[in-house]
Amino acid sequence: MDLIERTVPVVALRGSVVFPKVEAILTFGRPKSKTAVNASFNGDRLLAIFTQKDARVADPYQEDMYQVGTLATIQQLMPTENEYHVLVRGVSRIKLSEILSQEPFLVCKVSEVSEVAGNTEAEEALSKHLTQLFEKAVRLGKPVDVQTVMRLLSAKIEPSELADQIAYLLDIKASQKQELLQETSLEVRLKRVTDVLTHEVGVLELEKTISTKTQKRFEEQMRKAMLRERQKTIAQELKGLGEEEPDDEVAELRKKIKLAKMPKEVNEKAEKELERLFQMPPHNPENAYIRNYLDWLVEMPWSKTSTSAISIKSAAKILDQDHYALKKVKERILEYLAVMELKSKSKSKSKMEDGEEGVVSGKGNDHPTILCFVGPPGVGKTSIGRSIARALGRKFVRVSLGGVRDEAEVRGHRRTYVGALPGRIIQGVRNAGTNNPVFMLDEIDKLGNDFRGDPSSALLEALDPEQNREFSDHYLEVPFNLSGVMFICTGNVLDTIPPALRDRMEIIHFPGYTEEDKYHIAHEYLWPKQLEINGLKGDMEMNHAAMSEIISRYTREAGVRSLERNLATVCRKLARQIAEGVKVSKKIAKEDIQKFLGPAQFTSLLADTEDDIGIATGMAVTSAGGEIIFIETALMPGKGRLTLTGQLGDVMKESARAAFSYARSHWRELGLREDFARGIDVHIHVPEGAVPKDGPSAGVAMGTSLVSALTGTKTKKDVGMTGEITLRGRVLEVGGVREKVIAAHRAGIKTVVLPEANKKDMEEVPEKVKEDIRFVFTSHLDQVLEIAFCNPLKRPKISVPQATAFA
Numbered sequence: 001m002d003l004i005e006r007t008v009p010v011v012a013l014r015g016s017v018v019f020p021k022v023e024a025i026l027t028f029g030r031p032k033s034k035t036a037v038n039a040s041f042n043g044d045r046l047l048a049i050f051t052q053k054d055a056r057v058a059d060p061y062q063e064d065m066y067q068v069g070t071l072a073t074i075q076q077l078m079p080t081e082n083e084y085h086v087l088v089r090g091v092s093r094i095k096l097s098e099i100l101s102q103e104p105f106l107v108c109k110v111s112e113v114s115e116v117a118g119n120t121e122a123e124e125a126l127s128k129h130l131t132q133l134f135e136k137a138v139r140l141g142k143p144v145d146v147q148t149v150m151r152l153l154s155a156k157i158e159p160s161e162l163a164d165q166i167a168y169l170l171d172i173k174a175s176q177k178q179e180l181l182q183e184t185s186l187e188v189r190l191k192r193v194t195d196v197l198t199h200e201v202g203v204l205e206l207e208k209t210i211s212t213k214t215q216k217r218f219e220e221q222m223r224k225a226m227l228r229e230r231q232k233t234i235a236q237e238l239k240g241l242g243e244e245e246p247d248d249e250v251a252e253l254r255k256k257i258k259l260a261k262m263p264k265e266v267n268e269k270a271e272k273e274l275e276r277l278f279q280m281p282p283h284n285p286e287n288a289y290i291r292n293y294l295d296w297l298v299e300m301p302w303s304k305t306s307t308s309a310i311s312i313k314s315a316a317k318i319l320d321q322d323h324y325a326l327k328k329v330k331e332r333i334l335e336y337l338a339v340m341e342l343k344s345k346s347k348s349k350s351k352m353e354d355g356e357e358g359v360v361s362g363k364g365n366d367h368p369t370i371l372c373f374v375g376p377p378g379v380g381k382t383s384i385g386r387s388i389a390r391a392l393g394r395k396f397v398r399v400s401l402g403g404v405r406d407e408a409e410v411r412g413h414r415r416t417y418v419g420a421l422p423g424r425i426i427q428g429v430r431n432a433g434t435n436n437p438v439f440m441l442d443e444i445d446k447l448g449n450d451f452r453g454d455p456s457s458a459l460l461e462a463l464d465p466e467q468n469r470e471f472s473d474h475y476l477e478v479p480f481n482l483s484g485v486m487f488i489c490t491g492n493v494l495d496t497i498p499p500a501l502r503d504r505m506e507i508i509h510f511p512g513y514t515e516e517d518k519y520h521i522a523h524e525y526l527w528p529k530q531l532e533i534n535g536l537k538g539d540m541e542m543n544h545a546a547m548s549e550i551i552s553r554y555t556r557e558a559g560v561r562s563l564e565r566n567l568a569t570v571c572r573k574l575a576r577q578i579a580e581g582v583k584v585s586k587k588i589a590k591e592d593i594q595k596f597l598g599p600a601q602f603t604s605l606l607a608d609t610e611d612d613i614g615i616a617t618g619m620a621v622t623s624a625g626g627e628i629i630f631i632e633t634a635l636m637p638g639k640g641r642l643t644l645t646g647q648l649g650d651v652m653k654e655s656a657r658a659a660f661s662y663a664r665s666h667w668r669e670l671g672l673r674e675d676f677a678r679g680i681d682v683h684i685h686v687p688e689g690a691v692p693k694d695g696p697s698a699g700v701a702m703g704t705s706l707v708s709a710l711t712g713t714k715t716k717k718d719v720g721m722t723g724e725i726t727l728r729g730r731v732l733e734v735g736g737v738r739e740k741v742i743a744a745h746r747a748g749i750k751t752v753v754l755p756e757a758n759k760k761d762m763e764e765v766p767e768k769v770k771e772d773i774r775f776v777f778t779s780h781l782d783q784v785l786e787i788a789f790c791n792p793l794k795r796p797k798i799s800v801p802q803a804t805a806f807a
Contacts, residue, residue, distance in 0.1 A: 005097065008071070009036035010048045010106040014055040017177040018070045019164035020090040028084045032059070036105035037077065037084050045074045048094060048110050051178055062108075067096045068182045071110065090164070093181065115160060118187035126190040127159040133197050134166055140204035144169055163189045170196050225281070232278065250278050253294055261303035266478045270297050293415060296422060296476065299430055305484065306394045306434045310341040315391035322387040323380050324524065325517045328764065329373075332508050333388060336371065370463045372444070372489040372502075375510025376622075376739075378559020381490040382442055388488070389438035397428040402443035407453025410462070412475035422475040425462055429485065436484035444501075445491030456498045463487055463504045511738045512558025512626060515746065516768050518551045519544070526564045534571035536578075542570075545590040553600035554593075556746070558626065558739065570596045611717050611790050614709035618701030619722040619744055619752075620693070621736035626743030628720060630687055631701045633709035638681025646686030649694025655725060656684050659703035662729050662781065663710060669782070670707060671793055682706065697734040699725030700753070703781050704788050714790040720744040721753035721784060729781040733757035738764040745769045751776060753784050 011033045018024050026049075028034050040047040050069035057064045072088040079085075094110040101107040131153060138149055151157065152165055167180045170193070183189040257270045277290045315337050319330045373381040382398065389396035404410070404424075413420035421427070428439055441463075447456045461467045462482060470479035489505055491497060513521065527547075531538055550570075555562045570588070573596045577584050585592075594600070614633040619626065642660050644653050663670060664677055684702060686693055700723040708715050722740055724732040733755050742765075744752050750772075754761075756779040762770070778784050785793060 005109055005111045006046070006048075006071070006094075007100060007107060007109050008046050008048045009040045010050060010096075010099075010108045010110075011036050012050055012052045012060040012065055012106075014052050015174050017051050017168070017174055017181055018049045018072055018088065018090050019168045019177075019181060020070055020092050021161040021164055022168045023075070023087065023089045024168070026086050026088060028086065029082060030058070032105045034084050037074065037086055039105065041074050041077045046091075047072050047074055047088065048096075048108060049088070050096060051174060061102075062096065062099050065096065066178050066182070068113065068178075069094055069096065069110075070181070071112065093184075113184060116185045118185055123159045123187050123190060126187065126194060127162055130162060130166060130190060130194050130197065133194060133201060137197060137201050137204060140201065140208055142169075142200065142204060159190065160186055163193050166197060167193050171200060172196060225283075250274065253277075253291075253298070256298040257294075260298045260300070262297070263302065263479075266297065266302065269478050270294060273297075289415060293475075296430070297478075300426070300476075300480065301429065301433055301435045302480075304434050305436050306392075310337055310344065310392060312338055312341065315388075318391040319384070319387055322390075323384055324521045325513060326380065326384070326510065329384070329508055329510060333371075333384070336369075337388075337391070369465065370487045370489065370505045372491065372497075372505035372507050373510055374445075374491050374494055374507055376512055376558035377492060378557060378561035379510045379512060380559075381510055382440065385438060385440040385488045385490070388486070392438065392486070394486070395432040395434050395437040396440070397432045397437045398440045398442055399424045399428050400442045401455070402446040403448065404455050405448040405450050405452060407455050407458045408474065410455045410458040412473040414474050415477070420475055422473050423458075425471070425482070426473045426476060426480065429480070429482070435481065436486070438486045438488065441487065441489045443491060444489040445493050445496045447496075456501050460500060460504065463489070463501065511764070512742050513560060514742055514766050514768055515548070515551050517766070518555075518560055518563055519547055521560050522547055522551070522563055522567060526560065526567050530564070530567045530571045534568070534575045536571055536575060540574070540586050540588070542588040543590070546588050546593050549590050549593045550597070552746075553602055554597055556602050558742075566597060611714040613712055613714050614705055616701040616705035616708065616715055616788065617717075617720045617749065618698045619720050619740035620695070620697065621739045626736065626739030626741070628743055628747045628749065629693070629698065629701075631698065631705040632685045632687070633705045634683045634685070635680050635709055636683065637679060639679075640677040641681045643681065643683040644685075645683070646688070647692050648686060649692065651696050652686075652694050652698055655696050655699035656702050656706075658725055658727055659699060659706050661727055662703060662725065663706055665727070666729065670711060672710060676710065682709075696724040696732075697722045697736075697740075699723065700731055700781065700784055703729075704784055707781075707785060707793075708789065711793060713793060715788050716751070716790055718748065718750040719753065719788045720747075720749040720751070721788065723753070723755040723758075723778070723784075725781060731755045731778050731780060731784065737761035741765050741769055741773065745773055750774060751787065753778055753787055755779070 011028060013026065016024075016026070018026070028037055037047065048069055049072050050065040050067075052060050052065055054064065070090045071092050071094045072090050074086055075089055076087040077084060093113040095113050096108055097111050098109040099106060100109060135153060138144055148165065148169070152162060157165075163180075163186065167177060167189070170177070176196075180189060180192060183192065253274055254271075257267065257274065260270075262270060273290055273294055277287065277294070280287055280290070312334055316330070316334055319333065323330070373384070375381055385398070386396050401424075408423065410423045410425060412423035412426060422430075425439070429435065429437065432439075441459070444456075444459075447459075449455065462471055465483065468482035468485075471482045472479055494502060494507065523542075527542060528538065531540060550566050551563060554566050557563070570593075574584055574588075614635075616631045618629045618631055620629050621627075642657065644656050648656070660682060663672070667674055667676060684706065686698075700721050703725050704715060704721065707713070720740075722734055722737075724734055726732065737754065737758050738761065741752060751774045753776050756777045759777055762775065776783075776787050778787070
């Protein structure tokens with residue numbers, strides 16, 4: 001029930017609530033608030049205090065304040081330069097009825113709010129419980145001034161005052177305190193205050209527990225530090241008397257250092273770092289760095305060597321088991337292993353003659369050279385490295401260098417950096433666990449360089465047999481002997497490998513596979529492998545015609561990766577049909593291939609379908625193997641200009657200009673008019689313009705295409721050619737003959753024209769290709785034209801053909 005109404009000055013509080021019977025010190029800085037306080041202090045000292053709903057409102061009105069507040073009396077006023085500090089004491093709860101004035105300060109009509117009567121016994125019980133709870137909170141460290149504690153813990157305080165006093169001291173938001181102020185039922189208010197205080201007591205108990213544990217842990221650490229220092233002192237005294245140090249972590253590391261059998265200078269470095277660790281306080285940040293460094297040192301295989309009995313016959317058998325074809329490559333690898341075996345036996349013999357004990361059979365540290373396998377993707381470069389390791393009985397480590405641009409990836413980081421680690425070479429040797437693994441540096445042609453250094457230069461030391469006996473890693477800071485490691489590098493092209501690095505390696509070229517090679521590989525290796533991977537029984541067969549269909553019509557590559565993916569697709573289709581309960585034939589025929597793989601991706605022959613004027617078939621080598629390319633020439637009215645398109649490189653453009661100059665200078669022999677070039681423009685184009693092309697080997701094909709267009713003579717569709725051309729028409733030697741010839745065979749070319757100087761390269765051409773293709777060796781462009789043209793050239797002068805595109 002509402003009681004007496006009063007007209008009093010009003011102030012709005014931000015972020016705080018004043019309760020009845022509670023003394024509080026308030027600070028006012030807003031002009032209206034200071035004026036209201038001053039007016040009240042000079043009058044009856046009564047002041048209505050209401051809490052703002054939003055503290056950001058600078059000039060609050062009735063709707064910006066809670067409607068229930070506290071009527072208070074001003075006990076003391078202390079003005080300062082910009083603020084008033086006021087000590088107030090709450091009198092009673094009031095309700096805002098009406099605002100009578102806004103200027104110069106708020107004046108309102110308020111009415112007192114009485115409490116709702118409740119159960120006296122319940123209120124008394126709640127009061128006692130609340131008093132005990134408050135006492136517990138104070139004991140746990142709740143910040144309360146002594147006078148307030150004494151007053152609240154006395155037995156004379158009323159339950160209403162107890163509830164309001166404790167509500168004011170609770171560590172809760174202003175909005176929650178306002179809810180307690182607005183609660184008129186004493187019993188309910190006591191319950192709510194008890195609930196909040198119970199939560200606070202729980203938090204205080206948890207804080208005290210944490211504090212106690214922290215203090216205990218700190219005391220334990222201090223005790224351990226003190227005992228550790230005493231232990232060090234005792235250990236030093238014992239060491240001076242010749243006694244062993246106590247069995248602890250340092251002793252364990254010292255034991256590992258002895259077992260690692262490090263070289264003398266490395267052992268001295270490890271002992272020095274161990275002594276630093278022993279003297280260092282346990283909480284020193286460098287403690288972990290030194291410990292990590294010592295772990296790397298003791299885990300390196302300084303003296304652990306794989307004893308590998310080198311057997312040439314066994315190695316040859318393993319290479320043949322794992323890889324089909326690659327005869328030249330296997331021969332070179334066996335030669336390499338034979339040299340290793342002889343050097344090992346020679347070293348063993350010299351030891352025995354000197355009366356030394358030594359283990360023979362494959363522990364020689366001197367490798368003849370570093371091997372580098374170069375060839376198109378999917379021809380078995382990486383897998384043959386695994387076979388070499390198996391043949392030698394050594395561990396195999398593979399590190400991919402593709403995209404590596406930081407020198408620290410190879411030589412490691414300095415120990416001063418956070419998170420520093422050794423380089424990939426040292427990491428690989430440690431992972432192998434021996435100091436003579438077969439170490440494959442994959443994709444060495446894809447190394448990059450930037451402001452962080454040049455990784456290829458960092459590899460120079462590791463790949464030089466004369467220097468890698470003392471390979472220095474920035475992290476280890478001690479030399480490691482890599483002379484026992486058999487390094488094998490792989491790459492797709494040689495152009496991007498720096499000359500200094502290339503000079504340290506022996507290049508072994510991996511050619512592409514013929515269709516016959518691919519059939520044997522698919523039949524003997526890939527098909528059984530995919531059957532096992534896809535959970536199919538091994539008695540499921542694919543006949544020769546079906547396998548050949550996939551090879552010729554669904555793949556066009558030097559390696560066998562795409563072929564393996566297509567075989568995997570067939571296996572997955574079969575697996576799904578079997579899982580769905582469909583009856584599947586155990587023999588896959590050619591007719592089934594389109595059902596599994598869809599329409600054919602390539603025609604069986606890539607060569608042109610008919611003889612034509614102004615077109616010639618050239619042969620090229622890319623990182624993916626050999627390919628055939630078409631050179632097209634078109635004539636049009638003009639002023640003798642030569643246009644070249646197809647994203648050609650500088651060398652290829654020069655070849656085209658040389659062919660054009662040859663035609664102009666040999667106009668009589670070609671049956672052309674002397675001034676034939678004055679009235680025409682020549683456009684030479686190489687299709688697939690999105691693919692960059694370069695090199696001199698297309699010169700002969702460009703000359704043939706140009707002469708065909710100028711003379712109006714058709715070229716044979718099944719003749720492919722390669723060779724560099726000079727201004728005098730001479731045909732010079734080119735490289736990549738095997739890859740080019742295999743690509744021509746794959747495309748259905750029947751005659752291949754090669755430079756005379758490339759006769760020696762025919763040894764590398766597979767016998768199957770030699771049987772299917774006619775090879776003609778030439779030394780001059782005139783000989784090429786006789787073979788490539790459908791009809792011989794008419795030597796007398798002929799009229800220049802009309803300006804028409806012959807492409």
